[in-house]
Amino acid sequence: MLKITKLTRKFGPNTAVDAVSFTVEKPMMIGIIGRSGAGKSTLLRMVNRLTDATEGKIEFEGRDVTALKGDAKRAWQSDCAMIFQQFNLVPRMDVVSNVLHGTLNRRSTLATMFNLYPQADICRAIEILDRLGIAEHAPKRAEALSGGQQQRVAIARALMQDPRIVLADEPIASLDPMNAQLVMDDLRRIHEEDGRTVIANLHTLDTARRYCDRVIGMLHGRIVFDGTPEQLTTGAARDIYGADAGFSETSTSTSIETLERAGVRAMRTAEAAI
Numbered sequence: 465m466l467k468i469t470k471l472t473r474k475f476g477p478n479t480a481v482d483a484v485s486f487t488v489e490k491p492m493m494i495g496i497i498g499r500s501g502a503g504k505s506t507l508l509r510m511v512n513r514l515t516d517a518t519e520g521k522i523e524f525e526g527r528d529v530t531a532l533k534g535d536a537k538r539a540w541q542s543d544c545a546m547i548f549q550q551f552n553l554v555p556r557m558d559v560v561s562n563v564l565h566g567t568l569n570r571r572s573t574l575a576t577m578f579n580l581y582p583q584a585d586i587c588r589a590i591e592i593l594d595r596l597g598i599a600e601h602a603p604k605r606a607e608a609l610s611g612g613q614q615q616r617v618a619i620a621r622a623l624m625q626d627p628r629i630v631l632a633d634e635p636i637a638s639l640d641p642m643n644a645q646l647v648m649d650d651l652r653r654i655h656e657e658d659g660r661t662v663i664a665n666l667h668t669l670d671t672a673r674r675y676c677d678r679v680i681g682m683l684h685g686r687i688v689f690d691g692t693p694e695q696l697t698t699g700a701a702r703d704i705y706g707a708d709a710g711f712s713e714t715s716t717s718t719s720i721e722t723l724e725r726a727g728v729r730a731m732r733t734a735e736a737a738i
């Protein structure tokens with residue numbers, strides 16, 4: 465369904481992404497790992513068409529995504545929603561309006577100017593927030609929510625676009641371990657329950673191993689590993705991080721503790737009461 469061929473992005477003399485090729489045949493959850501500057505963000509931004517490729521091709525179900533312009537490009541950006549490390553919400557706007565922003569690409573300028581949202585969209589936004597366990601925060605300003613809650617609002621905004629692919633650029637890098645787990649659980653559910661492909665840049669090995677069906681490792685803009693979590697041995701990780709024999713996995717660990725599902729549910733219930 466998604467085919468990336470020799471995708472390259474140069475910034476002046478620096479090649480951020482260097483002839484990257486991979487194919488996603490069926491919906492799955494993919495983690496992209498690698499040290500800082502390996503090219504992970506640039507790769508995701510090219511897939512979403514936020515950044516133009518210098519060379520190479522992106523195809524989705526036979527369609528050349530790299531060639532899309534105007535409305536067709538915006539439609540593609542709805543099909544592959546993006547989630548960012550810093551949530552990118554409008555802080556002073558209420559949660560439900562932030563979620564409704566996910567429909568921006570298919571609304572008229574006039575409707576956007578006057579903040580006119582169809583009733584059906586408002587109901588859907590609340591349903592999505594409810595599914596993510598944060599419906600009770602719908603009227604609050606986004607800035608009043610915790611980081612973990614804000615990232616779940618960002619996920620809700622992405623789901624509002626009904627995307628085929630969800631691209632997440634370091635979605636848990638700013639979160640504490642418990643909230644990181646909630647967000648990763650949500651991304652996994654979005655894949656399993658909705659059949660959406662999730663591609664997430666992750667800065668820690670343990671998260672990639674635990675949540676992903678497939679892990680892609682990048683080093684200096686190139687793919688140096690593409691396999692299952694089981695194939696991601698310490699030796700393979702050492703190659704990805706370009707580390708010497710003293711490489712330690714703990715330096716790439718989030719220490720996400722294994723929280724019992726009941727514990728997570730208890731936290732969600734407590735949050736609902738706030």
Ligand SMILES: Nc1ncnc2c1ncn2[C@@H]1O[C@H](COP(=O)(O)OP(=O)(O)OP(=O)(O)O)[C@@H](O)[C@H]1O
Pocket residue numbers: 475478479480498499500501502503504505506507
């Ligand atoms: N807009 C830009 N202009 C110039 N250079 C850039 C730009 N964006 C990225 N780069 C460079 O491209 C390389 C890859 O950056 P990128 O952000 O994709 O890496 P990354 O693996 O996502 O790293 P991090 O985890 O730190 O975000 C880096 O050398 C970076 O400095």
